[in-house]
Amino acid sequence: xxxxxxxxxxxxxxxxxxxxxxxxxxxxxxxxxxxxxxxxxxxxxxxxxxxxxxxxxxxxxxxxxxxxxxxxxxxxxxxxxxxxxxxxxxxxxxxxxxxxxxxxxxxxxxxxxxxxxxxxxxxxxxxxxxxxxxxxxxxxxxxxxxxxxxxxxxxxxxxxxxxxxxxxxxxxxxxxxxxxxxxxxxxxxxxxxxxxxxxxxxxxxxxxxxxxxxxxxxxxxxxxxxxxxxxxxxxxxxxxxxxxxxxxxxxxxxxxxxxxxxxxxxxxxxx
Amino acid sequence: xxxxxxxxxxxxxxxxxxxxxxxxxxxxxxxxxxxxxxxxxxxxxxxxxxxxxxxxxxxxxxxxxxxxxxxxxxxxxxxxxxxxxxxxxxxxxxxxxxxxxxxxxxxxxxxxxxxxxxxxxxxxxxxxxxxxxxxxxxxxxxxxxxxxxxxxxxxxxxxxxxxxxxxxxxxxxxxxxxxxxxxxxxxxxxxxxxxxxxxxxxxxxxxxxxxxxxxxxxxxxxxxxxxxxxxxxxxxxxxxxxxxxxxxxxxxxxxxxxxxxxxxxxxxxxxxxxxxxxxxxxxxxxxxxxx
Numbered sequence: 001x002x003x004x005x006x007x008x009x010x011x012x013x014x015x016x017x018x019x020x021x022x023x024x025x026x027x028x029x030x031x032x033x034x035x036x037x038x039x040x041x042x043x044x045x046x047x048x049x050x051x052x053x054x055x056x057x058x059x060x061x062x063x064x065x066x067x068x069x070x071x072x073x074x075x076x077x078x079x080x081x082x083x084x085x086x087x088x089x090x091x092x093x094x095x096x097x098x099x100x101x102x103x104x105x106x107x108x109x110x111x112x113x114x115x116x117x118x119x120x121x122x123x124x125x126x127x128x129x130x131x132x133x134x135x136x137x138x139x140x141x142x143x144x145x146x147x148x149x150x151x152x153x154x155x156x157x158x159x160x161x162x163x164x165x166x167x168x169x170x171x172x173x174x175x176x177x178x179x180x181x182x183x184x185x186x187x188x189x190x191x192x193x194x195x196x197x198x199x200x201x202x203x204x205x206x207x208x209x210x211x212x213x214x215x216x217x218x219x220x221x222x223x224x225x226x227x228x229x230x231x232x233x234x235x236x237x238x239x240x241x242x243x244x245x246x247x248x249x250x251x252x253x254x255x256x257x258x259x260x261x262x263x264x265x266x267x268x269x270x271x
Numbered sequence: 272x273x274x275x276x277x278x279x280x281x282x283x284x285x286x287x288x289x290x291x292x293x294x295x296x297x298x299x300x301x302x303x304x305x306x307x308x309x310x311x312x313x314x315x316x317x318x319x320x321x322x323x324x325x326x327x328x329x330x331x332x333x334x335x336x337x338x339x340x341x342x343x344x345x346x347x348x349x350x351x352x353x354x355x356x357x358x359x360x361x362x363x364x365x366x367x368x369x370x371x372x373x374x375x376x377x378x379x380x381x382x383x384x385x386x387x388x389x390x391x392x393x394x395x396x397x398x399x400x401x402x403x404x405x406x407x408x409x410x411x412x413x414x415x416x417x418x419x420x421x422x423x424x425x426x427x428x429x430x431x432x433x434x435x436x437x438x439x440x441x442x443x444x445x446x447x448x449x450x451x452x453x454x455x456x457x458x459x460x461x462x463x464x465x466x467x468x469x470x471x472x473x474x475x476x477x478x479x480x481x482x483x484x485x486x487x488x489x490x491x492x493x494x495x496x497x498x499x500x501x502x503x504x505x506x507x508x509x510x511x512x513x514x515x516x517x518x519x520x521x522x523x524x525x526x527x528x529x530x531x532x533x534x535x536x537x538x539x540x541x542x543x544x545x546x547x548x549x550x551x552x553x554x555x556x557x558x559x560x561x562x
Contacts, residue, residue: 083483125478127480128482130484134448
């Protein structure tokens with residue numbers, strides 16, 4: 001689904017994206033491209049393509065002109081951070097650890113083999129939200145889900161939850177091949193309780209891997225520090241043996257923290 | 272006799288132009304002035320490069336101007352010193368002239384000083400959108416005497432710095448997010464809880480409304496024609512027009528679909544008849560009854 005291929009001339013191709021759709025047609029140096037973003041809450045696990053179709057229906061078509069033989073639909077992280085909300089509030093006791101599994105809608109790009117981008121579109125229209133104070137912060141994309149933590153020693157997780165908001169959607173996202181699945185681990189290393197409400201995922205350094213058509217991102221580790229701050233890092237070893245189809249910035253984690261400034265550390269969990 | 276003295280003085284005056292000392296003095300003075308100007312020019316460049324990274328552009332501009340003009344003053348004083356001009360007398364005369372000029376130029380001086388305060392206080396920067404009185408626009412430059420703004424209908428307005436110091440200046444784009452307050456008035460027989468949920472739903476579906484900070488709903492007061500409701504919507508500052516236009520359409524359309532009446536000021540008028548006409552009506556009525 002994410003591999004480069006040489007499309008036949010004047011033939012529309014469609015990618016099914018779990019509720020969204022992407023279309024492409026090549027005619028010499030003319031490329032016609034279209035997207036239907038879809039709604040995150042209405043997603044249906046059904047992904048595949050490219051497959052020939054008659055026409056893109058009501059999708060708005062855009063044009064690109066240029067030479068190219070092979071093209072692919074490639075997933076990337078969104079241009080803005082993702083914001084996820086924890087259901088009600090989760091209190092992490094000292095030395096406790098909570099894991100959250102999240103499926104992130106990617107930014108989809110039609111790319112030629114040399115990396116030229118023909119068109120791009122965010123899969124699923126996500127609401128903008130503000131993460132930070134009224135005089136400083138980040139514009140983020142809000143996922144309309146309330147997440148439950150997965151904790152050590154749990155016997156059953158999703159199946160046994162009591163009809164919480166978004167759980168049905170959450171269980172469906174696990175089967176979606178167009179979403180980027182990644183884990184967040186929040187570790188409270190201090191002697192104080194930590195209340196979690198909202199988590200922002202900054203994806204600058206994260207890679208995307210593919211296996212059996214499923215997309216996986218690096219695991220995000222968030223550690224509290226003794227001085228009340230937070231430290232975010234990426235665990236790149238989880239999917240090391242899988243095929244990498246998106247590479248994050250090569251700069252080290254320290255550069256991410258310096259670039260954001262100290263306010264980033266204090267507000268990453270919205271506390 | 273007097274003619275001889277005059278001719279003698281003229282001869283003495285012109286004789287200095289043929290002496291080597293005179294030309295040595297000229298050369299020395301020229302070199303000194305040149306060195307002063309070059310030194311201050313180099314200093315200006317060095318300071319300019321140092322300030323680029325650490326100081327805002329308007330302040331750096333002022334500092335460089337001060338250095339340049341100081342260089343000119345030092346060069347002029349060097350020239351006067353070389354020519355043997357008594358600076359104390361000159362300074363005395365300048366002081367008196369300064370008092371006269373000061374009275375005449377007090378507005379300009381006030382603007383310059385106000386400009387320095389504006390640069391140090393930084394209530395706004397180049398590129399910010401500000402509102403001063405009934406004028407609003409994008410700040411193009413912050414200069415010694417005035418601030419120039421470009422209005423949204425592409426007019427150029429020059430605002431004296433003194434005006435900015437004395438009046439309220441609203442910096443519309445200082446913070447990254449803003450709140451748009453939409454006032455809605457609904458009829459008295461409306462279900463307010465239903466109105467609240469509809470407004471929140473409209474806000475959640477608008478692509479420009481941030482879901483955090485959450486939209487604000489305040490039932491304000493029982494007004495003459497209906498109940499006033501404040502809907503406060505947060506948005507990223509560049510999306511003002513997009514939000515304002517789209518949300519009005521969304522609310523109006525949704526209220527129409529849901530059958531919620533937007534109240535407007537109205538007045539019921541009862542026409543009072545004249546006494547003669549009332550009596551005539553009574554007569555007619557009683558006449559009809561007897562028949």
